[in-house]
Amino acid sequence: xxxxxxxxxxxxxxxxxxxxxxxxxxxxxxxxxxxxxxxxxxxxxxxxxxxxxxxxxxxxxxxxxxxxxxxxxxxxxxxxxxxxxxxxxxxxxxxxxxxxxxxxxxxxxxxxxxxxxxxxxxxxxxxxxxxxxxxxxxxxxxxxxxxxxxxxxxxxxxxxxxxxxxxxxxxx
Numbered sequence: 338x339x340x341x342x343x344x345x346x347x348x349x350x351x352x353x354x355x356x357x358x359x360x361x362x363x364x365x366x367x368x369x370x371x372x373x374x375x376x377x378x379x380x381x382x383x384x385x386x387x388x389x390x391x392x393x394x395x396x397x398x399x400x401x402x403x404x405x406x407x408x409x410x411x412x413x414x415x416x417x418x419x420x421x422x423x424x425x426x427x428x429x430x431x432x433x434x435x436x437x438x439x440x441x442x443x444x445x446x447x448x449x450x451x452x453x454x455x456x457x458x459x460x461x462x463x464x465x466x467x468x469x470x471x472x473x474x475x476x477x478x479x480x481x482x483x484x485x486x487x488x489x490x491x492x493x494x495x496x497x498x499x500x501x502x503x504x505x506x507x508x509x
Contacts (some may be wrong), residue, residue, distance in 0.1 A: 343396065348364030363470045386400075405453040406452040423464055
């Protein structure tokens with residue numbers, strides 16, 4: 338991470354109240370939990386953003402307002418505007434291939450079919466830090482739901498408790 342440059346922390350999700358607490362929106366949930374309580378959000382460059390300082394770093398939190406499949410259309414302009422290098426970008430997103438409530442981190446790699454990550458990869462490259470939050474796969478729950486519908490479904494109360502607990506463990 339370049340110390341003299343801002344850090345961009347992006348949570349992936351879909352805008353709109355109908356998507357609140359859905360599996361695909363765990364990135365937004367994480368940003369809401371990590372950003373300061375007194376955060377003032379504003380719309381800029383296809384995203385809702387707020388700025389703060391953490392451990393001496395200028396940090397910009399962002400929630401793209403482009404819908405998941407076009408997340409790169411929000412991330413790339415923010416990087417350009419704030420002159421943020423790729424190694425100072427952190428993206429938090431759902432991962433259906435991880436067990437519900439698990440957390441994994443990596444830098445770079447493939448999209449594993451995640452359309453939001455594909456969009457970001459196409460817009461800025463792949464060598465940014467990713468924090469993946471497991472939302473489970475419908476087969477884990479013996480559910481006949483199509484995976485596309487699964488990610489847009491809401492967590493039940495127990496699952497939501499687990500997800501909120503996992504989000505609290507994220508270290509930026």
